[in-house]
Amino acid sequence: MKRGNFIESSVAGFVRALGRVLMSEEIANRRGLLQALDPRVRLMGLFALVLAVVLAHRLTVVLTLFLAAVMLALCSSVSILLLAKRVWLVVLVFTGMIALPAIFLTPGTRVAAFAGGALPITAQGLSAAALLIARVETAVTFTTLLVLCTSWTHVLKALRWFCIPPEAITMLAMTHRYAFLLIDTASQMFESRRSRTVGHLPRAALRRMTARTAGVLLSKSIALSDEVYLAMQSRGFRGEVHILSEFHMKAWDYVGLLAFLGAGGIAVWAGR
Amino acid sequence: MHIPDGYLSPSTCATLYAGAVAGWYGAFRRLKRTLLSRVVPLISVFAAFAFVVMMFNLPLPGGTTGHAIGVTIAAIVLGPAGAILAISIALAIQALFFGDGGITTLGANCFNMAIVGSLVAYASYRLIAAGASVASRRRIAAAAIAGYLAVNASAVVAAIEFGIQPLLFRDAGGTPLYAPYSMRVALPAMMIGHLTFAGLAEAVISAGLVAYLQVADPALLQATSGSRPGWEESSEAVRVTAKGQRRLWLAVGLLMLLTPLGVLAAGKAWGEWSPAEFVVAEAQSPVTAAGVPVGTVPAGMQRLANLWTAPFPAYAPTFMKSAAFGYFLSAMFGVGLLLSLSLLVQGYLARRRGTRYST
Numbered sequence: 001m002k003r004g005n006f007i008e009s010s011v012a013g014f015v016r017a018l019g020r021v022l023m024s025e026e027i028a029n030r031r032g033l034l035q036a037l038d039p040r041v042r043l044m045g046l047f048a049l050v051l052a053v054v055l056a057h058r059l060t061v062v063l064t065l066f067l068a069a070v071m072l073a074l075c076s077s078v079s080i081l082l083l084a085k086r087v088w089l090v091v092l093v094f095t096g097m098i099a100l101p102a103i104f105l106t107p108g109t110r111v112a113a114f115a116g117g118a119l120p121i122t123a124q125g126l127s128a129a130a131l132l133i134a135r136v137e138t139a140v141t142f143t144t145l146l147v148l149c150t151s152w153t154h155v156l157k158a159l160r161w162f163c164i165p166p167e168a169i170t171m172l173a174m175t176h177r178y179a180f181l182l183i184d185t186a187s188q189m190f191e192s193r194r195s196r197t198v199g200h201l202p203r204a205a206l207r208r209m210t211a212r213t214a215g216v217l218l219s220k221s222i223a224l225s226d227e228v229y230l231a232m233q234s235r236g237f238r239g240e241v242h243i244l245s246e247f248h249m250k251a252w253d254y255v256g257l258l259a260f261l262g263a264g265g266i267a268v269w270a271g272r
Numbered sequence: 273m274h275i276p277d278g279y280l281s282p283s284t285c286a287t288l289y290a291g292a293v294a295g296w297y298g299a300f301r302r303l304k305r306t307l308l309s310r311v312v313p314l315i316s317v318f319a320a321f322a323f324v325v326m327m328f329n330l331p332l333p334g335g336t337t338g339h340a341i342g343v344t345i346a347a348i349v350l351g352p353a354g355a356i357l358a359i360s361i362a363l364a365i366q367a368l369f370f371g372d373g374g375i376t377t378l379g380a381n382c383f384n385m386a387i388v389g390s391l392v393a394y395a396s397y398r399l400i401a402a403g404a405s406v407a408s409r410r411r412i413a414a415a416a417i418a419g420y421l422a423v424n425a426s427a428v429v430a431a432i433e434f435g436i437q438p439l440l441f442r443d444a445g446g447t448p449l450y451a452p453y454s455m456r457v458a459l460p461a462m463m464i465g466h467l468t469f470a471g472l473a474e475a476v477i478s479a480g481l482v483a484y485l486q487v488a489d490p491a492l493l494q495a496t497s498g499s500r501p502g503w504e505e506s507s508e509a510v511r512v513t514a515k516g517q518r519r520l521w522l523a524v525g526l527l528m529l530l531t532p533l534g535v536l537a538a539g540k541a542w543g544e545w546s547p548a549e550f551v552v553a554e555a556q557s558p559v560t561a562a563g564v565p566v567g568t569v570p571a572g573m574q575r576l577a578n579l580w581t582a583p584f585p586a587y588a589p590t591f592m593k594s595a596a597f598g599y600f601l602s603a604m605f606g607v608g609l610l611l612s613l614s615l616l617v618q619g620y621l622a623r624r625r626g627t628r629y630s631t
Contacts, residue, residue, distance in 0.1 A: 013327045020370070047375060054282050054376050057449050087371070095276070102452035106438075108445070124445060128452040132278060139277030144371050155368060167300075167312060168361075174316030175323065175361050176369065182317075182324045211480020214325055218345065218481060219489050221321040228313035 011194070014187040021180065023082075028151040032076035038253040039154035040161050045260025046146040052264035053139045056271025059127065062134045065267055069141040076149050087144050088137055095136045099129035152176055157247065178224065185220060189213050273341075273423075273430055273470070274366065275381055277374030279451045280433060281441045288433070289379030295387040296360060299353035315354055319361035322346055325477065326362070339470070340477035341426075343389040344419035348397055348482065349492050355390035380433060384426045393422035393478075398496065406493045407486050412479045419478035420471040424463070427470070431455075431462035 028035065034042055049065065056062050073083055108124030146155075156173050160166065193209065201209070280288075303311045322342035342362070346355035360382040366372040373381045400414035435455030438448040453461065485492050 017327065017370075024369075050277055050375055051282070054277060054285070057443055091276070099452070101457075102448070105457060106448060106452055108447070124447040125452070127445075127447040128449075131447070131449065132452060135278035136276050139374060139376070140371055143277065143367075143375055147369055147371060152369065165300075168296075170312055171316045171319065171357070171361050172364060174313060175319040175365055178317050178320035179323045179362075179365065182320050183327070186324050186328075207476055208480065210328055211477055212484055214328060214477060215481050215484030215488060217324065218321055218349075218485070218492070221317045222314075222349075222489075222492060225313045225317035228317065229310055232313065 011187055011190045014183045014190075017183055018180065018187075024148050025151060027078060027148045028154075030077040032078070032149065034072060034076040034145060034149040036252065037256045038247055038249055039150050039158040040247060041249075041253045041257045041260070042146060042150050043155065043158045043162075045257060045264075046142050048260050048264035049267075050139050050142050052267040052271070053135055053142065055268045056135075057131075058271045059131050059134055061267055061271035062131065062138055065263075066134060066138040066141065068263065069138055069145065072145055073141070076145065078145060078148055083141060083144065087140050091137050091140050092133065095133050099132045102129045102132070161247075174228070178221075178228075181224075182217060182221060186213070186217055189216065273381070273385060273427060273466075274363070274373035275377040275384075275430065275433070277376045279374075279437075280377055280380055281437060281450045282376065284433060284437070284440075284450075285376045285380060288377075288383045292360070292379040292382040292387060295356055295383065299356040302353040303357065311354075314350070315358050315361065318346060318350060318354065319358040319365070322359055323362040323365060326366075328477070340419070340474045341385055341389060341423060342477070343385060343426075344393040344397070344415060344422050344474055344478035345481045347390045347394040347418070347422075348415060348478070348496050349485075351496055352390045352394040355394065356386050359386035359390060380430075384430045384433075388429050389422040389426045392425040393418045394496065396421045406490050411486065411493065412483050415482040416475040416479035419474035419476075423471040423474040424466050427462050427466035428459070431459045434458040434462065 037045070049068075053062060053065050056065070070080065070083075073080060103121050103125040104119050106122050106125035106128050108122035110120045111123050111126070112121040113119060114121070150158075153173075156169050156176075159169055159172075190213065193213070303315070325342040325345075326339055328340065341359065343355060343359050346358050350358060363373060363381050363386060364378060367375055367378050367381070397414045397418035400417055401408070401411045404410040404414070432455070434451040434453060435458035437450040438452055438454055441449040443449060451458065482493065
């Protein structure tokens with residue numbers, strides 16, 4: 001990264017995060033297989049599939065689940081190109097970097113060797129690396145499908161059905177809301193700083209500037225929490241959380257739930 | 273350090289979820305002592321702040337950039353309980369909304385970063401900054417060191433989690449089923465990045481934030497300064513604690529009244545024999561199988577038995593005729609002794625705190 005470019009990269013990161021939110025909301029409102037299901041079924045079903053991926057010990061089973069994830073994405077109006085750019089490529093690079101040395105470091109049956117035999121490739125190493133990459137790709141694809149096809153308010157409402165304390169859900173909801181407010185505030189602070197900066201600042205000055213920006217953001221956050229507290233008090237909030245829920249399971253939702261749980265169960269059984 | 277799904281086995285994930293749930297429960301209980309309606313927005317907005325701070329690109333020495341977690345400043349401003357919840361919520365949002373860190377590994381990520389990180393940051397900050405005023409430069413150094421230690425402690429725990437995977441989870445052919453590296457590889461691989469960049473990023477942002485707050489908003493540093501009660505120890509908390517203490521004393525009094533029940537118990541607890549009781553056949557029966565000859569007392573036991581003579585042997589002072597009253601008197605004496613010691617320690621600590629206020 002070029003010297004002084006970190007302001008741009010921070011701002012780009014904030015804009016990217018806001019863009020992702022808008023895109024998720026847009027995909028969640030499309031017509032599709034996952035969107036048609038009750039959010040509780042989506043949450044429970046996709047979690048069951050993630051669990052099946054983690055429990056499966058066979059590469060073929062994990063790859064079958066990956067194909068199922070691709071089919072689900074296609075049926076839910078989620079672009080394969082989007083998944084490839086946002087999930088598969090990123091996971092491949094990161095997990096690939098982590099998994100690659102395992103090919104050489106895992107003891108086992110030698111299948112090939114580099115550098116005159118100093119770097120032996122083992123069958124066990126290849127299997128371990130392939131299994132790790134396939135498993136992470138598949139699990140992250142299922143999680144991303146959940147995030148893309150379910151609006152955040154529905155995720156929170158669905159969590160209420162899984163014995164998560166209401167206070168925790170309220171905090172999650174408030175954090176999500178204020179995170180984007182603070183992202184917007186931080187983005188504006190960095191933008192205004194960039195507009196007032198001529199030339200390049202030394203790195204030490206950039207560090208101080210970042211810490212000061214974070215400090216101002218912290219003060220603003222605390223002031224914001226005071227305002228929210230007063231607003232909650234004025235509305236009579238006494239710590240009890242009541243969430244309206246209008247989720248209704250239909251026959252289609254039960255079929256979906258059974259299909260998810262059945263697929264997960266079969267995958268766990270076949271992948272032993 | 274955000275572990276994605278697939279790196280850890282389900283049993284490791286379940287164990288770490290259990291550890292995280294214990295941490296969340298403890299933190300939540302501690303915070304519930306304060307006004308819940310005050311805690312909810314404070315933790316939520318702080319979690320949002322931590323979430324945004326994790327997105328800051330920080331220029332580091334050597335021409336690279338890094339990200340902080342924000343766990344240290346959370347522990348300094350909110351205390352450990354608040355930090356555990358705020359960072360956990362930020363991590364949950366990252367996992368559920370951005371796919372950064374897995375769902376099955378959320379417990380592990382919260383355990384490593386929110387719980388271990390917060391506790392290490394808080395303990396090291398309090399230890400290094402002990403006795404320093406809020407405006408002291410020592411607090412800046414303490415925040416930097418606490419940040420560095422917290423991130424590296426979290427990384428060590430994560431590396432151990434990775435390192436145990438190939439030891440415990442392999443298939444019949446010897447293929448590792450989850451993270452494939454042994455501790456010998458996982459630990460240095462994980463620590464190189466954290467000892468150099470990630471720890472430094474947390475140290476820089478924590479020190480910078482404390483330096484900023486010392487000038488702009490010193491009240492935020494009061495909570496964990498040790499010089500004044502923080503928001504966790506507000507009047508509400510003190511009132512609730514006082515109520516709890518009253519109940520505790522009532523329970524202690526009741527138990528003291530019930531102590532004579534002890535004389536009704538017959539027999540001797542296994543392994544609590546005196547040398548005289550040891551030679552009795554009944555006491556010997558469980559140990560004869562181990563080859564100890566009947567009727568003999570081990571030489572070591574005999575030698576150590578007379579090392580110390582209790583003032584109230586067997587909870588019965590020698591001058592008492594009634595065993596039940598002797599039991600009761602022993603209970604009174606024990607509780608009184610513990611109470612006196614506790615009051616002495618409290619008095620000493622209060623005097624020390626008073627000296628610090630006056631300086």
